[in-house]
Amino acid sequence: MEQVALESNAVFIGIEYLATFFCGLSGGLAAIHKRYDLFSILVLSWVTALGGGITRDLLLGALPPVGITDKGFVLTALVSGIIVAIVHPEIDHLKWSMITTDALALGLFAVNGTAKALAYHSSGMTAVFLGMFTALAGGTIRDILLNEVPSILRDKHLYAVPSFVGCLLTVFAARATDHWNLGLNGEMILDIVVVIVVFALRMLSVVFNITFPGAVERRQTHLP
Amino acid sequence: MEQVALESNAVFIGIEYLATFFCGLSGGLAAIHKRYDLFSILVLSWVTALGGGITRDLLLGALPPVGITDKGFVLTALVSGIIVAIVHPEIDHLKWSMITTDALALGLFAVNGTAKALAYHSSGMTAVFLGMFTALAGGTIRDILLNEVPSILRDKHLYAVPSFVGCLLTVFAARATDHWNLGLNGEMILDIVVVIVVFALRMLSVVFNITFPGAVERRQTHLP
Amino acid sequence: MEQVALESNAVFIGIEYLATFFCGLSGGLAAIHKRYDLFSILVLSWVTALGGGITRDLLLGALPPVGITDKGFVLTALVSGIIVAIVHPEIDHLKWSMITTDALALGLFAVNGTAKALAYHSSGMTAVFLGMFTALAGGTIRDILLNEVPSILRDKHLYAVPSFVGCLLTVFAARATDHWNLGLNGEMILDIVVVIVVFALRMLSVVFNITFPGAVERRQTHLP
Numbered sequence: 099m100e101q102v103a104l105e106s107n108a109v110f111i112g113i114e115y116l117a118t119f120f121c122g123l124s125g126g127l128a129a130i131h132k133r134y135d136l137f138s139i140l141v142l143s144w145v146t147a148l149g150g151g152i153t154r155d156l157l158l159g160a161l162p163p164v165g166i167t168d169k170g171f172v173l174t175a176l177v178s179g180i181i182v183a184i185v186h187p188e189i190d191h192l193k194w195s196m197i198t199t200d201a202l203a204l205g206l207f208a209v210n211g212t213a214k215a216l217a218y219h220s221s222g223m224t225a226v227f228l229g230m231f232t233a234l235a236g237g238t239i240r241d242i243l244l245n246e247v248p249s250i251l252r253d254k255h256l257y258a259v260p261s262f263v264g265c266l267l268t269v270f271a272a273r274a275t276d277h278w279n280l281g282l283n284g285e286m287i288l289d290i291v292v293v294i295v296v297f298a299l300r301m302l303s304v305v306f307n308i309t310f311p312g313a314v315e316r317r318q319t320h321l322p
Numbered sequence: 323m324e325q326v327a328l329e330s331n332a333v334f335i336g337i338e339y340l341a342t343f344f345c346g347l348s349g350g351l352a353a354i355h356k357r358y359d360l361f362s363i364l365v366l367s368w369v370t371a372l373g374g375g376i377t378r379d380l381l382l383g384a385l386p387p388v389g390i391t392d393k394g395f396v397l398t399a400l401v402s403g404i405i406v407a408i409v410h411p412e413i414d415h416l417k418w419s420m421i422t423t424d425a426l427a428l429g430l431f432a433v434n435g436t437a438k439a440l441a442y443h444s445s446g447m448t449a450v451f452l453g454m455f456t457a458l459a460g461g462t463i464r465d466i467l468l469n470e471v472p473s474i475l476r477d478k479h480l481y482a483v484p485s486f487v488g489c490l491l492t493v494f495a496a497r498a499t500d501h502w503n504l505g506l507n508g509e510m511i512l513d514i515v516v517v518i519v520v521f522a523l524r525m526l527s528v529v530f531n532i533t534f535p536g537a538v539e540r541r542q543t544h545l546p
Numbered sequence: 547m548e549q550v551a552l553e554s555n556a557v558f559i560g561i562e563y564l565a566t567f568f569c570g571l572s573g574g575l576a577a578i579h580k581r582y583d584l585f586s587i588l589v590l591s592w593v594t595a596l597g598g599g600i601t602r603d604l605l606l607g608a609l610p611p612v613g614i615t616d617k618g619f620v621l622t623a624l625v626s627g628i629i630v631a632i633v634h635p636e637i638d639h640l641k642w643s644m645i646t647t648d649a650l651a652l653g654l655f656a657v658n659g660t661a662k663a664l665a666y667h668s669s670g671m672t673a674v675f676l677g678m679f680t681a682l683a684g685g686t687i688r689d690i691l692l693n694e695v696p697s698i699l700r701d702k703h704l705y706a707v708p709s710f711v712g713c714l715l716t717v718f719a720a721r722a723t724d725h726w727n728l729g730l731n732g733e734m735i736l737d738i739v740v741v742i743v744v745f746a747l748r749m750l751s752v753v754f755n756i757t758f759p760g761a762v763e764r765r766q767t768h769l770p
Contacts, residue, residue: 129699135758137706138699152605157376159385161607162668166675183761220386227390238467243686245695247469251353251362258361310359313407381600383609444610451614462691471693475577475586482585534583537631 113293115174117206120199122147122178123189125240127196130186132244142240143179144172149236154211154228158218197304204257205296207233208264209289213272222269229265234258256303259310264296337517339398341430344423346371346402347413349464351420354410356468366464367403372396373460378435378452382442421528428481429520431457432488433513437496446493453489458482480527483534488520561741563622565654568647570595570626571637573688575644578634580692590688591627596620597684602659602676606666645752652705653744655681656712657737661720670717677713682706704751707758712744 125146129139148165155163164171182189189196211232215225234250234257241248250258271288274280280288302308349370353363372389379387388395406413413420435456439449458474458481465472474482495512498504504512526532573594577587596613603611612619630637637644659680663673682698682705689696698706719736722728728736750756 130761132699133760134699135702135760137710137758139761141698141706156380156604157386157390159383159607162605162672162676166605167669167672169671172671186761221391223393223396224386224391228386242466242690243696243699245469245693248467250365251356251358251467254359258365262361310361312357312359313354313363313410380604381610381614383607445615447617447620448610448615452610466690469693472691474589475580475582475691478583482589486585534585536581536583537578537587537634 113206114210115170117203117210118147118171118174119178120196121150121203121207121236122175123182124196124200125236126179126182127186127189128240128244130182136183139183140176140179142243143182144175145243146236146240147175147178148172149239150207150211150232150234151236153235153239154214154232157228157231158215158220160214160218198301201260201297201300201304202293204233204261204300205264205293207236208261208296209268209292212265212268213289216269216272222273225269226262226265229268230258230261233261233264254309256299256308256310260296260299260303263299264292267292267295337430338434339394341427341434342371342395342398343402344420345374345427345431345460346399347406348420348424349460350403350406351410351413352464352468354406360407363407364400364403366467367406368396368399369467370460370464371399371402373463374431374435374456374458375460377459377463378438378456381452381455382439382444384438384442422525425484425521425524425528426517428457428485428524429488429517431460432485432520433492433516436489436492437513440493440496446497449493450486450489453492454482454485457485457488478533480523480532480534484520484523484527487523488516491516491519561654562658563618565651565658566595566619566622567626568644569598569651569655569684570623571630572644572648573684574627574630575634575637576688576692578630584631587631588624588627590691591630592620592623593691594684594688595623595626597687598655598659598680598682599684601683601687602662602680605676605679606663606668608662608666646749649708649745649748649752650741652681652709652748653712653741655684656709656744657716657740660713660716661737664717664720670721673717674710674713677716678706678709681709681712702757704747704756704758708744708747708751711747712740715740715743 122143126139126143128146129142134142144165148171151171152163152165155161155165166172208229210229212225212229214232215228216222220228238248238250246252268289271285271292274288275285278284346367350363350367352370353366358366368389372395375395376387376389379385379389390396432453434453436449436453438456439452444452462472462474470476492513495509495516498512499509502508570591574587574591576594577590582590592613596619599619600611600613603609603613614620656677658677660673660677662680663676668676686696686698694700716737719733719740722736723733726732
């Protein structure tokens with residue numbers, strides 16, 4: 099079971115905490131830039147870090163969601179808010195570090211959300227949806243609360259697309275593990291490859307300014 | 323059972339797909355007008371077409387919701403996004419076609435949501451709420467994501483009111499079917515009448531600029 | 547059981563209706579100030595009064611939520627919308643009455659939401675989260691629909707903080723009741739004290755302009 103692969107391994111758990119922490123930093127930083135008070139900073143750190151998983155659990159019916167029940171993750175998100183409230187001038191200088199950690203979190207949450215959905219016997223399509231919600235909903239709720247158009251719509255670079263690719267690959271990785279009996283270690287290696295692919299897609303898009311095409315541009319209309 | 327009446331009939335299923343498709347067109351068009359990329363167009367098509375049903379299923383506890391599990395509806399919503407990305411100049415010319423199809427979808431989703439809630443043994447009041455969520459939540463989520471005040475609040479013409487009337491009439495139709503043993507065909511005819519009533523109310527309101535009164539206008543206050 | 551203490555007592559039930567009513571007034575008033583029609587006024591009264599409880603029930607999995615099933619509460623919320631549509635000029639003059647009743651509702655919903663979560667065997671931390679959602683989500687959804695940054699983030703005075711203190715104290719009150727066998731009356735007195743504490747914190751903050759610190763202000767950065 100994917101779930102087991104994820105939860106039985108210290109590397110994966112450590113990485114998930116890291117993703118939570120860095121999402122929390124980015125949420126808290128957004129609140130600081132708007133000059134909100136410490137409580138609002140904590141609220142935005144928490145919602146950015148754990149809002150994706152909460153949305154996934156709501157849609158799965160796994161209630162109450164991990165984002166309000168798991169002391170480790172809640173504490174991690176809140177600690178990230180407190181830390182960013184103190185060291186925000188340094189973090190502001192770390193623009194590329196933030197983009198990097200955000201891209202890493204994107205990949206980690208995509209794999210994690212898809213795997214949890216598969217462990218709950220979701221179909222492949224449903225698992226892809228739930229993986230994308232896990233990766234994207236936290237930042238989307240943050241942007242809605244800040245009264246901005248969410249990054250998934252606004253970001254010119256690839257952001258939702260890498261998460262989609264990652265969720266799809268995670269489903270294939272789980273299918274391959276079952277089919278060829280790859281075992282826990284085999285699946286873990288595949289999952290790590292997926293995280294790297296998502297990370298690379300996102301970073302390449304930002305660095306080389308790669309964008310996704312919009313609607314087909316046509317001047318004339320051909321109505322009969 | 324209402325559910326059975328809806329699901330056993332090819333006409334109803336065809337009509338529900340049509341409603342999904344036209345809601346998807348309108349969501350995708352909104353993304354194109356903001357010049358978002360193809361992925362954002364698909365996201366908005368999907369959320370506008372299926373967000374209402376997802377909200378209904380979340381509140382009913384019917385999880386995971388149809389909007390992320392039913393391949394037919396998901397595909398219909400995404401295909402509508404792809405189509406509108408290509409033929410948007412033509413669709414922009416079809417202002418009245420869009421208002422017409424939107425009004426049709428309003429009626430169809432109101433009947434569909436109310437009927438599903440009744441099939442889950444909801445009370446009449448709860449079924450009316452869930453029907454209205456089905457009809458209105460998709461467009462509301464679309465508007466929130468686009469950082470606009472939702473149409474249900476902003477639209478000067480009757481929009482939420484026809485859906486309310488439609489949900490109420492659907493409850494009466496289900497009660498009448500049970501009471502007088504009207505059978506599947508009888509209920510279906512009543513449901514079609516309800517869709518027509520919602521459609522007519524919405525269209526008449528737009529065509530003849532009929533609006534709903536606001537708060538009572540009074541200049542003087544009479545505080546003791 | 548906390549739940550029993552809340553539901554078996556006429557005082558508590560009366561107070562909860564009052565909180566619903568006053569939240570409904572404030573939601574309707576916001577719609578009137580934007581010159582929306584009567585239906586939008588009712589929508590905003592309902593969502594402001596019952597949106598917090600709906601969010602709590604969604605996260606608890608207590609579905610369908612009370613906010614669409616309980617005729618008494620739904621009616622109270624809608625009646626508050628109708629009343630404010632008529633007497634809004636008077637209510638506009640009652641700025642301090644609104645702040646006062648809003649502060650009272652904040653305390654009541656915090657105690658109520660935390661108690662319901664404990665009755666569903668939530669941990670203390672989860673109960674605090676659910677209490678805060680009950681107290682704060684209704685106003686937050688109202689602000690999102692009105693396309694404004696929610697009060698929990700924007701309000702310079704203490705708003706989320708008193709609700710947090712109230713939820714925490716409610717958990718302690720429940721623990722104390724169990725530990726020292728205080729019984730129904732003992733718990734009720736403790737709960738009333740909690741409501742008063744929340745109310746006092748909020749009012750003192752507004753009256754004496756007490757604010758919560760923001761991020762640590764530092765000009766220089768010390769990156770190595």
